[in-house]
Amino acid sequence: MGTAYETVGVVGLGTMGAGIAEVFARAGLAVIGVEADPDALERGRSHLSRSTEKALRRGKLTEEERAAILGRVTFAGDLGALRDADLVVEAIPEIMEAKRALFAELDRICGPGTVLATNTSSLSVTALAAATTRPGRVVGMHFFNPAPVMRLVEVVRTVVTDPGVAEGVAGLARRIGKTPVRVGDRAGFVVNRLLLGYLNRAVGLLERGVASQHDIETAMRLGAGLPMGPFALLDLIGLDTAYEICEVLFQENRDPSFAPSPLLRELVAAGALGRKTGRGFSAYT
Ligand code: CAA
Secondary structure, three states: OOOOOOEEEEEOOOHHHHHHHHHHHHOOOEEEEEOOOHHHHHHHHHHHHHHHHHHHHOOOOOHHHHHHHHHOEEEEOOHHHHOOOOEEEEOOOOOHHHHHHHHHHHHHHOOOOOEEEEOOOOOOHHHHHOOOOOHHHEEEEEOOOOOOOOOEEEEEEOOOOOHHHHHHHHHHHHHOOOEEEEEEOOOOOOHHHHHHHHHHHHHHHHHOOOOOHHHHHHHHHHHHOOOOOHHHHHHHHOHHHHHHHHHHHHHHHOOHHHOOOHHHHHHHHOOOOEHHHOEOOOEOO
16 A cells, blocks of 8 residues: 655755755645754755745745745754654765665654655665665655756665555655656666766866856857756756766766866865855856
8 A cells, every 4th residue: 555645754954955845845745854953954944934935925825825834844953753754855965874874763763654765866775775674665756956946856766665665756746746757776867867977078168168158058058948057057056966976977887977077176175066155156146
């Protein structure tokens, strides 16, 4: 029998986690947002408040709808709050050891029926499943940035994922207004595997002086019909995240097109991580 998803937990309330919490709450689910760092928890809370306020101003939500969405989200600093969740989506930074430790802890805390999902962009879902005693109930549920806007969810199944669990999560993705695609557990899945090679090569073109940043942006927007040029998109994704994904893809495939460009490495080392730090390939005020 499939799980009726009514209460979902989101662990990690950075850009992706806060966006994912908003998507679930907008679809009528009860959401428990867990963030151990009190400052990050406050940022997550205000992200939700600002985002729904913007929707209110644009006439996309009424006062009542906004209040209902905010009322469906509770916040906690402790994983114990997730004991009775039907599904938990992990959205903490892309550090395998931290994620494995979290999955082992969630496995201890949550009831046996809880499905444990990861929003990882490129790390092995199988390795996370192996950190638990319920590998059949572990999947990838990969959202795209900005989560409230982008319509895709990659549902990642491992060789040991229970097919019914993967289908249930795909059904949940549809219920929250997304289109699911089923993908196997290979680094980068489909979107990042194809996208990051392109973004990394765009940085290479800039470094070699083939064209200016502005002209590469214009070329890809107007010539390839993309909503954003590669540098605006890298700044949105976060240069540290892009760098990590390239590195994992490079390690797994030994394909030089994924070897992170020196300029990307330099910007990350300088702390210019894109929109979230106010500066990446462009400056943001
Ligand atoms: N959060 C919530 N809503 C947002 C938002 C955000 N961060 N950014 C934009 N929106 C909403 C706006 O409110 C607006 O909503 P309405 O139409 O309801 O008013 C709508 O999105 C369009 O926004 P704008 O008019 O301000 O701007 P736009 O038309 O230029 O769209 C964009 C902005 C949606 C970001 C668009 O440029 C786009 O689709 N860019 C490509 C994004 C992309 O490729 N993302 C995937 C990255 S890869 C990834 O995420 C995977 C990974 O693992 C790294």
